[in-house]
Amino acid sequence: MTTATATAAAPATSGIRSPRRSTKARLPGTRRSAYLGVIAWRIGVLFFMPILWMLLTSLHSETDAATNPPSLFAPLTLTSYANFFGAASGATPWPALINSAMCSIFSTAIVLALSIPAAYALAIRPVRKWSDVMFFFLTTKMLPMVAGLLPVYLIAKQIGALDSIGLMVIIYTSMNLPIAVWMMRSFFAEIPIEVLEAASIDGAGLLLLFRRILIPLASPGIVATALICFIFSWNELLFASVLTSTSSSTAPVFLTSFVTSEGLFLSKVCAASLAISLPVLVAGFAAQDKLVQGLSLGSVK
Amino acid sequence: MTAISDLTSTPHKLGRAARNPRNNSHETLTRAAAWARRAPLLPALIFMIVVTQLPFVATLIISFIHWNALYPNDINFAGFGNYVAVFTDPTTGGSVLTTIFITVAVVLISLIFGLIIALLLDRAFWGRGVVRTMMIAPFLIVPVAAALVWKHAIFNPSYGLLNGILTWFWGLFGDAAHAPQVDWISSQPLGAVNTALIWQWTPFMMLILLAGLQGRPLDVIEAARIDGASTWQIFRYMTLPHLRPYLELAALLGTIYIVQNFDAVFTITSGGLGTANLPYTIYQTFFEAQDYGQASAAGVIVVAGSLIVATFALRTVSSLLKEEKP
Numbered sequence: 001m002t003t004a005t006a007t008a009a010a011p012a013t014s015g016i017r018s019p020r021r022s023t024k025a026r027l028p029g030t031r032r033s034a035y036l037g038v039i040a041w042r043i044g045v046l047f048f049m050p051i052l053w054m055l056l057t058s059l060h061s062e063t064d065a066a067t068n069p070p071s072l073f074a075p076l077t078l079t080s081y082a083n084f085f086g087a088a089s090g091a092t093p094w095p096a097l098i099n100s101a102m103c104s105i106f107s108t109a110i111v112l113a114l115s116i117p118a119a120y121a122l123a124i125r126p127v128r129k130w131s132d133v134m135f136f137f138l139t140t141k142m143l144p145m146v147a148g149l150l151p152v153y154l155i156a157k158q159i160g161a162l163d164s165i166g167l168m169v170i171i172y173t174s175m176n177l178p179i180a181v182w183m184m185r186s187f188f189a190e191i192p193i194e195v196l197e198a199a200s201i202d203g204a205g206l207l208l209l210f211r212r213i214l215i216p217l218a219s220p221g222i223v224a225t226a227l228i229c230f231i232f233s234w235n236e237l238l239f240a241s242v243l244t245s246t247s248s249s250t251a252p253v254f255l256t257s258f259v260t261s262e263g264l265f266l267s268k269v270c271a272a273s274l275a276i277s278l279p280v281l282v283a284g285f286a287a288q289d290k291l292v293q294g295l296s297l298g299s300v301k
Numbered sequence: 302m303t304a305i306s307d308l309t310s311t312p313h314k315l316g317r318a319a320r321n322p323r324n325n326s327h328e329t330l331t332r333a334a335a336w337a338r339r340a341p342l343l344p345a346l347i348f349m350i351v352v353t354q355l356p357f358v359a360t361l362i363i364s365f366i367h368w369n370a371l372y373p374n375d376i377n378f379a380g381f382g383n384y385v386a387v388f389t390d391p392t393t394g395g396s397v398l399t400t401i402f403i404t405v406a407v408v409l410i411s412l413i414f415g416l417i418i419a420l421l422l423d424r425a426f427w428g429r430g431v432v433r434t435m436m437i438a439p440f441l442i443v444p445v446a447a448a449l450v451w452k453h454a455i456f457n458p459s460y461g462l463l464n465g466i467l468t469w470f471w472g473l474f475g476d477a478a479h480a481p482q483v484d485w486i487s488s489q490p491l492g493a494v495n496t497a498l499i500w501q502w503t504p505f506m507m508l509i510l511l512a513g514l515q516g517r518p519l520d521v522i523e524a525a526r527i528d529g530a531s532t533w534q535i536f537r538y539m540t541l542p543h544l545r546p547y548l549e550l551a552a553l554l555g556t557i558y559i560v561q562n563f564d565a566v567f568t569i570t571s572g573g574l575g576t577a578n579l580p581y582t583i584y585q586t587f588f589e590a591q592d593y594g595q596a597s598a599a600g601v602i603v604v605a606g607s608l609i610v611a612t613f614a615l616r617t618v619s620s621l622l623k624e625e626k627p
Contacts, residue, residue: 037426043418044432050500051438053462054450066460069469069477114348117341127339133346140353142611144561146580147600150587151359174352177345237445238563238580242588252445256568259449266460269453273446284441285434292508296550 058270065267080271093272096254101279102165103240103250104233107172111180111229112222114173119184120214124196134185137178145175149242156243163245171243172233179232180225183294187221188214224290227283234280251276357604364597371591383598393599395575396582400560402491403578407498408555412548414499415506420536422507423514433511440504448568451497456485456569490574494565502559506551513547514540553614560607579603 056072057065058081064074086092122130152171153162161167191214199213215222237252244253255276259269284291367379387393422433439447455462464482471480486493517540525535563580566572572581583603587596 033424033426036421036424037428040418040421040424040426040432041428043421044435047439047500047503048435050447050450050455050462051442053454057454068460068465069472070460070462070465114345118345121338121340121342125338127342128335133342136346137349139608139611140349142557142614143353143357143607144580144603146561146563146583147360147604147607148353148356149583150363150593150596150600151356153587154363154593155356155359170352174349177349181345231441235443235445237567238584242584252443252564255443255445255449259453266453266457269449273442273450277442277446280443281438281441284437288434288437291437292512295505296509296512296554 054270054274057267058274060267062265062267065270080265080267081275083265083268084272084275091258093251093254093258093275096249096251097276099165099168099244099248100234100251103168103172103248104230106165106169107176107233108226108229110169110173111176112226114177115180115184115225116210116215116222118181119188120210122181122185123188124191124214134182137181140174141178146238149239152239153242162243163248165248167243168240168248168250171239172229172236175236176229176232179294180229183221183225183228184218186293187218187225190221191217220290221293224287224294227287228291228294231280231283234283360597360600360604363593364601366594366597368593369591370593379594383594384602386595387598387602390595392577392582396577396579399491399576400578400580403495403498403562403566403576404556404559406491406495407502407559408552410495411499411502411506411555412552414503415510415551416544416548418503418507419510419514420540422511436507437504439500440502440508442501444501444564445568447501448497448565451493451500452486452569456493458482458484461485486570487574490570490576494569494576497565497569498559498562502555506555509551509554510544510547513544517543556610556614 059076059078060071060074061077061079064071067074084093086094121127122134127133156162156167195213195217196209199209234250235252236250237256240250240253241256244250249257255272258272287294364383365379365381366376367382368376418436422429422436442450453461458464459482463485464480467482468477468480471477522535522539525539530538561580562578563584566576566578566581567584570576572578572585577585579599583596583599586592586599590596
């Protein structure tokens, strides 16, 4: 996407702006533009610096990481990653990572299974007052999740669902469903009406319509929705830290307990943070071109 | 290419015609058709109602009960006691103010940064894709991991990056021993939390504003430029008005997420040094003080407050969606 926009936008802008350059002074314009480019680079590097620092620290030994001034050119080592994955202490992050993956994947699957039909009923064959329904979904997103923490805890305790993957899946489904409904509706609303009319004239049934037309045409949107739901579930800390303990604690919870129980190991903290962020980085860059649409609940394309 | 999709435009009306002939003999048929129409929506709707409204009813009930899990034999009806306790508790007022301060500061500053960066990225320059990717990256670090790294690897007084840079800089003048070493988190606790949050949320604002910028009518802007409008005039009178709905949307969404922030406060300061915001305070009342009644009352107050904010916000969203109707 990045390259696509860059290449697509570059000829367009240069094509439009070139007359100005030829009429006015050519050189100052280019110089100013190059100057602004340098500023953009500097800001980009500044924002990327903490991540670069994280990466560098994670690749240093603990003693090299804890020097002041920083020793930038210390020898690189993967020890911290090995330690994070349990080489020294034996406490592996794998159960937590697997729990996180299960919570995120299952909840995302349920979110899709619920939001795709709902989006159909909101965009393709809309129910009456469909916009009220949309706003109901949005309002649930505006209520702070923390207000539901206690009753969820008490109900889960009552029915013995504390510290279970199933409970977290339900929580994350409710957390992401409004986002997914808004996103999916906007993707379905983009499908040209002619295509749908042609299908209905041809007498395509509902299942056929979904399988042959809606799902394939909206598939980039569905993938983006899934990736964003995955990211939000993977990142969640508050509910996971209250509702899970030993058997189903997720990666962010593991990360917090890891730091407090292991003392301060700077390099290991950086390695752990990067390792746990890796799935999100991958998912985020994969969904880059749809990220805006997802984050704005489908209202900005 | 870019447009704020408008909710007010009617969606596809496939099969609307079939519903129109509404006479008595067809009434049962149309009712069945209406239910057939609703059917795909119901699972999602019922799920959301159950998981969001039921806990709220429970919160409402518990908020009127005097219930501290540490004293399990002392559970009784409290009337408005818990609400009085929440309102008279000095920490509540403090955490409300902290929440407002964090939210306003983070949303405003990251919005301004996001705007500047979006304007820079909207121009063609060498390596634009790389810069854009670097800019997005902070948003794709797990929030609690980002907070940990800021706390330990950057703000740490003895070997964090910031003090390391100060030592290195003083070292250039041969005076490394006298470099100022600031205890960033203790001296600027709110600043530390805000910095980490601004770092994570600027990319979010930038992405939405960049999408807005790319939807600008370039021909009109070019015409204005030929007519002699200065860059500042174009920005002030053309770009900014065009961006307004996007700025509002970014601010609204940022507010929704940052009001609820828990990870940064929990990780960087553990709610100490006056950084406890509402989510953290509720977490603490519930988890450490085990005062279920009071935590619920605080929850009800937060929900009521959010509903008021949300009503205004929704009005903004819907007016914004109407404005953009093509």
